[in-house]
Amino acid sequence: MEGTTSSLELGSVIVGVDGSASARRAVLWAAQEAVRRGRPLHVVYGADTDGRALYASAQSIEGVRVAGRELLDLTARTVKERFPGLRVDTEFSRSGPVESLHRSAGLHGTIVVGSRGIGGFGSLMLGSVGLKVAAGARTSVVIVRGAEESAETGVVLAAIRDEHDLPCARYAAREAELRKSSLRLLHVWNILQSVGEVVTLLDDVEEIASQHVHHLNAVAHRIREEFPDLSVQADAEKSVSVAGILVEATQHADLLVMGGRRSPGYLGPTLGRVTHTLVHHAHCPVQLVPRHHHEHGRQS
Template identity: 45%
Template sequence: MSEGPVVVGTDGSAAAARAVRWAAQEAAFRHQPLHIVCAVDLDLAERLSAETTRRVREAARSLLGEAAAAASGRAPGLAVSTEIGREPAADSLLRAAASEAPQAPGGTAAEATIVVGSRGLGGFSALLLGSVGLTVAGQARCPVVVVRGTERPSSGVVVAGVRDEEDLEAVRFAGEAARRRKASLRLLSTWTYLQYVGSMAPMADVVRVAVEAEAAASTRMLGAVREEFPDLKVTEEVARVPSPAGELVAESLRADLVVVGARRRAHHTGRALGRVTHALLQHAHCPVAVVPRG
């Protein structure tokens, strides 16, 4: 599936402003348009007075104008469109991504990517990722990038967290991102070996070897990735760590982007994402891309 346009949400917050700038650069890298959405939940606003609804619309148009100007400033010549979303923010972004994705050459769907900031105006400072970001990342059937961290010079590295072969689409997304940025790609598989297993029986070594082999998905993918991206520097590592989430957060200090496959719970109560993805979205020091698995 080819990469299509970029859809980004704005609400006037500093986090959203950074997301717009990142999304503009990403759209320019792809030679694709940027679509900016400001969701005001007009279905709710219509229960307000006509004057209040008018002011809400005017404020949204003003925010969109500022965001579009910022996007054009970051990527001159970029095709930028704007929209006032009628639904709640997460619903508006999901719908916009579905409607903005065009047909690519050959009749295949060109997949849009949604970009959101780490926290909007409605968030408390203690919440590291707002509910909109979590909802979109947990429900989207297209890639979602949560723009975290602070703007800084490029490290020239894109990291892909790999658990198994179902993460191949995430690795491809990471490879394309690295290629566009003239960066290297680092495949990282992590595994946790419970220390107490070693005291249980001589079978501990058998368990360790089996678990380590299963974790080495990055090694198994290495040849295929190098064949698909022959001009890209690709490295891989299988690391035994106390915490896979902690290792990926640490890697984010040295990366321009961390990419993971979306691990969603089929019958979840509470968070929809797996605990490693959830923790990475809450604590990473750089933008994080969540790509549907399989």
């Protein structure tokens, strides 16, 4: 994503359904996002019938197919009633929901999931299938959180650690442009990063703080250059809980955009501690933008 500007295209919108209230809400959020982007909405039901074929009866498998297609048809009708001009495509996948959503999104689409599922077969419950979708994605993922009828704040929030988060900030800036909102870049640094650094931090907090502000300002400067018509606010805060400050900040935002993947070198795809907290406790939808090769050795 390096080198992109305000012409950044955010890609198609793919949403997973499972029949839960949370997934229905995610569908409507995804539909609105597709309208903003001028893209079709792609609705996916991952039935995992291939995985069950060895031990489920043919009648049971057929029941899943019928129920899945009925859910897709109902979802498409509901979306078209709310968004008459939006093109809605549906996909019944024989694969599981995680594989189905990743495949449908490719490298450029945005996957949208609800914050909770119905549990059991075919669910998209964050903490199980939904969490795997977010952790293993190679493209952007949105977890739709927050109060269902909350008033819009007109703010897109981006969590920024350093200059490596410039692609994430660009993504957030484009989202803010589409919403005709302002962008808030928020950098939070932990004053007690490690036991070995405590004395240094206490002796030289001002110098360390200025270094953190420098990283934030460098990103803010680039964003203001690339998005000259966008209102950009840059804030740096120190705390013993990075996640706590970010969760609190989401009360005053319509969307949080942050780097979403712990760097390579860990066993299996996973989310860092801060990210994990946000996808479970944020007060607004959370958009996770994968980090890439330059993120070795960092956590979030």
